[in-house]
Amino acid sequence: MASLSELWSYDFIRQAVYAALLASVLCGVIGTFVVVKRLVFISGGLSHAAFGGLGVCYFLGVEPLLGAGVVAIASALLLAAGSRRWIRSRDAVIGILWSVGMAIGVIFVALSPGYAPNLMTYLFGNILTVGKGAVLATFLFTILVLCFIVLFFKEFVAVSFDEEFARVQGVPVGLFMAILMVMVALAVVLLIQLVGIILVIALLTIPPVISLMLTRSFVAVIVLSTLIGAIMTLAGLALSYVFDLPSGPTMVLLGALLMLPAYLWRRMVRGDLPRSPRSLPSDSPTSVSSAS
Numbered sequence: 001m002a003s004l005s006e007l008w009s010y011d012f013i014r015q016a017v018y019a020a021l022l023a024s025v026l027c028g029v030i031g032t033f034v035v036v037k038r039l040v041f042i043s044g045g046l047s048h049a050a051f052g053g054l055g056v057c058y059f060l061g062v063e064p065l066l067g068a069g070v071v072a073i074a075s076a077l078l079l080a081a082g083s084r085r086w087i088r089s090r091d092a093v094i095g096i097l098w099s100v101g102m103a104i105g106v107i108f109v110a111l112s113p114g115y116a117p118n119l120m121t122y123l124f125g126n127i128l129t130v131g132k133g134a135v136l137a138t139f140l141f142t143i144l145v146l147c148f149i150v151l152f153f154k155e156f157v158a159v160s161f162d163e164e165f166a167r168v169q170g171v172p173v174g175l176f177m178a179i180l181m182v183m184v185a186l187a188v189v190l191l192i193q194l195v196g197i198i199l200v201i202a203l204l205t206i207p208p209v210i211s212l213m214l215t216r217s218f219v220a221v222i223v224l225s226t227l228i229g230a231i232m233t234l235a236g237l238a239l240s241y242v243f244d245l246p247s248g249p250t251m252v253l254l255g256a257l258l259m260l261p262a263y264l265w266r267r268m269v270r271g272d273l274p275r276s277p278r279s280l281p282s283d284s285p286t287s288v289s290s291a292s
Contacts (some may be wrong), residue, residue, distance in 0.1 A: 007241075012128055016247075019130045020233035022138045023194050027207045028226025029149055030187045031220070035208040037160040038202060042079060042181075045094035047188045047200045048101045049075045050254060054122065055105030059112045064122075065134075065189060071101065072185035080174070080181040125196030125248035127237060138190050145183055156180065158219060194233070195248035206255035207232065213262045228258065 007013050034043055050068035057067030075097050079090065105122075121129070122155075125179040149156060158166035159176045167173045184204075191200045215221055236251030 006272040012130075015130050015132060015135050016127045016237060017042050017134045017234065019127055019138060019194060020237055021230060021240065022135070022142050023203065023233055024189055024207075024226050024229035025142050026138075026145065026187045026191065027203055027229035027232075028222050028224075031144055031229070032208045032211070032222050032225055033156065033160050034184060034204050035212065036218075037180070039181075039184060041091065042094055043097045043184055043188055043204055044201045045079075046072045046075055046185050047192065047197045048099075050185075050189055050192070051105035051122065052101035052102065052103075052108075053105075055108035058109040068192065068238065069186060069189045072189050075101075076181035076185035077178060080178040093159055097270055112224070115132050121196070122192070123196045123198050124246055125192060125194050127194045127233075127247045130193050134190070134193055139154040141189055141190060143188075148179065148183070152176065195251055199252045202252040202255060203229070203232070206252070210255075210259055210262045213265075213266045215277050228255070231258070 034040060048181045050072040053067030053069070053071030054064040055067075058064045073286050079093065079220060103239050155166070155171050155176050156171065158171055159173055159180070163177075165174050166176075187204065191203055194200075207228040210228050211221040211224040215224060232251050232255040237247055239245065239254065240250040242246040
């Protein structure tokens, strides 16, 4: 087995580590809002709907992730725009996007001329195939997300916890919901390369869920989620190399295993179960304004 220095000399190993670290930041920041705002099911719908665009672009000979991004953003804006008018039927719409997106993707991949690609790569990901272009795109997107969150932190927190209260305080709820949904959609598309469409929900939700068991501060949840995401991705990558396992599922299973000691610590040390994400943060703003 190659030594650590020998492994680091390979370009694809370095790109995989960079991608894992950037994904950890996305898991920590965007994943926290996904869990608190209860957008987990929506994230799943976006990831599976994106597979439709991925398949169409593969059929046309265009970069597949470009199509996945376009479809994911369009679906996110659709859900954000209609969230107040047809909230009761939103679950049904998500289910339709979920199933139709997967069906379209599979059909167009099957119709593509030449050798049909291995769908396992798209469904379960392969971080070792992430190229420099994808890492750069993830880096730029991560910087953009951090800038938005820092500049409009109070607004995003207010919208995540209580839309009506935020609206009364003058926050343009529709705009910030659209921005949040687009960020979730793009994060989903970028994380597809790491763990695939099926497991991307776990990578977005497991680190924040563990963090919610350990702290009640919103900022602390984001920071801790980032650290847990780094442990999941880097340790999962190492374990997949040592035991010759698929990297994406290994990361997710490692994250699931980390939930057990967090749960036990919560029970033994604090003596209670995790609180609802809506009532968790002790540092959430009590008032916001439409401008930062």
